[in-house]
Amino acid sequence: MKHLSENIEEYLETIYRLSESSKNASTTKISKEMGIAPASVTQMLKKLDSEGYVKYSPYRGAVLTEKGYRIARRITRKHRLLERFLHDVLGIRRDRIHRQACEMEHSLSDDAERALCQLLNMPGECPDANPIPACDFKFQTCGECIELKDTDVEEIGCREGNLKSLTEMDEKQAGRVSFIRGDYRVLRRLMDMGITLGAPIRMIKRAPLSGPIEVEVRGSRVALGRDIADNVFIDTES
Incomplete structure (x- = not known):
């Protein structure tokens, strides 16, 4: 699989997360969620569209393609497993685990992900009750x-x-x-x-x-x- 930048993975993960409650992830919602100017978000969505990761429509936002969905789901899985580990095993406060998991998810290997899942007894959701893919x-x-x-x-x-x-x-x-x-x-x-x-x-x-x-x-x-x-x-x- 082609190695993607952390920035692209963050975009795909954000679109995945927003898509859990709405089919389309709007530019405005992505901008607010990531703290990035709407113009910069639009530029990135066009790039992701050209590379086959999303389907982008002005004023409607972005929908993940099968290719983008697979990557976004994998990153989301690692993120939510890490949140469980940080909260359940290390006892990190819930208001701090999201940022910490964001920093760790991109470097977590597949072997480490699998071992972490077994250690946590195959959890089905993160501490915020969001499902783990x-x-x-x-x-x-x-x-x-x-x-x-x-x-x-x-x-x-x-x-x-x-x-x-x-x-x-x-x-x-x-x-x-x-x-x-x-x-x-x-x-x-x-x-x-x-x-x-x-x-x-x-x-x-x-x-x-x-x-x-x-x-x-x-x-x-x-x-x-x-x-x-x-x-x-x-x-x-x-």
Whole structure:
């Protein structure tokens, strides 16, 4: 993968974060979030558009492409894992962990990211309750990752496509369950609902905010709380 500057990674991460609550990340919101003049933001968005990381439209803002989404998701994952580590293990105050994580995320290797995730017992959200994206490694469960803990990530390889958690899917969108985060208790709970690896699944209804999510799996409708839906990841291109 081409090495990107920290500045570009910060832009992509910011767009990802803003896109969690709105499809388009406006120039004004990016400017405010990053503390950068709107004119400079516009110039960078045009550059990111020309390089295939975003689709930029004047007055509407930017949307991540598949290429940009993959990078943004990876950086966001490292950032939120670091926030958990700084808060839970080191006891850093919550009002200080964001800036510290920003400084550390760009230099955190994939091996270190994986080890950190295992150390923290595969967390699903950061201290601010924002979901932690799935890893890019070729695992179907966290159990596989733990079993192969002595194997380098270069040998394991990365998935080709982007996975979305159930909470990220649009209504009526469909795909197959490709990765489940958590221990055997999570797997068992989902199995009892008929949600297993490889199962076709379709989003029926997303309640606002913290409400339940309704999906169709194996011909039945199932309602899931956000706490568990954040840990079921779908390959929507299958």
